[in-house]
Amino acid sequence: MLGERIRKLRKQKKLTLEALAGEKLTKGMLSLIENDKAQPSMESLAYIAERLNVEVAELLGNANASELRNVMVQAEQLINIDHEEDPNKYKKIIKLIEPFIDKVTKSYESARLLELYSYALYYEKIDGWQTLLQRAADIFDELNVSSSRTKIAVFRSSIKFVEHRYEEALDVFLKERKAVEEQHFYIDPLSLLELDYHESVLYFAVGNSEPALNVMERAITLSKEKRIFYLIDDLYRLAAVHAMDDGNKEKQNYYLMKLKKYGEFADHEPSIHFYHLINLMMLISEEKQYTKALELIEEYLEEKMVHYETWLSAEKGKALYYLGRYDEAFAVLEQVKVPEYLHHPYDLAMFYILESFKGLIQLVLGNNEAALSYAKKGVQLFETLPESAYKRFSIVTLEKIKKEF
Template identity: 25%
Template sequence: MKDMTLGQKIREIRLHLQMTQKELAGDFITRNMLSQIENDQATPSMKTMEYLAKQLGKSVGYFMDENHKDLSLSNIIVELMALNEAKDYVASVKLIEQQSIHNPIVMRSKMMMDLYMNSYMYLGNQYMTEGDNEKAKAAYEKILKYENELLLESDIYLYKVYAQLAEVCGYLLDIELAKTYHKKSKDLVNKILASREVQTMYLKLIEADYDGIIEDSSKVDVIDYDNYSLARYNRVLGSAFLNKGEYEKAIVYLEKAIEIYSDETCYTIVSMIYEELSKCYFELGDYKKAYDFLQKAQSKKIAH
């Protein structure tokens, strides 16, 4: 199995044990997620890998990529897990820093990233408990090395980092920096809440609950929405008015959505909004605009 990928190893052992994907996934992950992992379309988190290894009767190290023996990635991860289990976070981050300098390729591993962040988080918490706020601040700030990745993958975890930094900077009487991190944590919470609100509206769109969408829109405060959530909000609300036959209102929100969306990265959504605008203008009898937006929708599809 040495030359197999992580996903192939998991699938091979599962089949050998005559387990179905549903049996292996259990209640811990979805069967769809397990399928993605086995097909190397998704990388399991450390907790997921620990669960799968236990279910398959193997150690986590057994599944690690050992194509580069000189890096000994599996040994490093096993050692780091042992250090975290023993709550020796100082030794854990020391080992991580050594590897990131001498073997930077190991940091491409999702498990190493998880261990890196968790080790510094626990170390920061430990220092705060001991009252060593300077060291706590330094530990938390180490996590921000991967701030952009966390924004995309784990905004709730990043919120915890910001909140801890705001608190520790307050203890250090660095008021301006405390305010900065407090604002970042507050902005992130608003983004998370906005995303959930819009997602609820989107689900109602799928269920054709257009009145529910319009009612929800009157209860939310879009001032704190990030651009992505604001674009989705306007698009969903515009679609609701379109389906209710209130075409002029639909146009207002759909055109707002178009202004926010990036044509380069959201071309499919933009094409759909153009089609909806075309329907609105057609129903209002403005056939020239209806044709223009239909052409825009078609050109967007052809271009991509």
């Protein structure tokens, strides 16, 4: 009870009723408050808190700022641990934050704890996270913390995105972005970049390239103007892959060179590795230098291109197929699995197409039934993805194999 907390704090600080009452309260009124026979006004409560040298939140039974901040720091450390390193990290976050959920105030620390707690509930498949996340969003809106509110917007759309429900993900995102822009009179450049990047990603995911390109170019321009390199590597990668699928060699080379220069400047290995990967893919699909491609793949695997080892194996299977080494090619492709963290159609297409290659291999080996099965699977996988060169290849492959029956 409020009165009990005030009395306890007064005695801890060795103050008499008269000393705490001071000039603004009477001893009798303070006694009534401590015995929960009278409710102080917010002005009186603030006065008592000041005299006791505590926050009003502490008197009300809420956690104080330093306590919440300490819990937030611990939760931040947990959320940043790789899930493979600690599979129980979300359970730990729930256990850590749960005692404070009913004590949160309208502070940044409170909102962040609600946010992290909501994420943990979501990943543990526990109901109630939506309401708590909305509380966090409301506090961030009131405090005008656009960066944190932006992350919630991205998270909400990502839920549909990882389920490959791209149209719904875009719809959620656009509504969230509108809400952020309406609630925040100032949005920092980093948050603007994040909003533009994810909007572009989602437009590409639904096959709507015109607005995707417009938003992407806007983000790249903002990055250059503000000299902010946040997400610039992802934007260059996205632009290069789109140009490759669109058959625009000039744009593809332009963005790849930009990515390479960024990688060298920032000493960012994934960017440099991606540059090499795309060139390798072109070596196979356009230049048809399969032997050279195989040599490069072995070289890259020895160099431990950890970010793209699975991609390299996929390209190895293709190169072996084109060299007529069918059994080897099939064995390699059978070992390639789609990484669980991939959800964008551009990425998925690079792996879904492997089913078509397996079908072609089985066709050459005389296993027509198996060939048809793999080809059909390839086309089925592409059903929810937008139009692309890969998707067209899968359809052509199926038609080719059907003619053998």
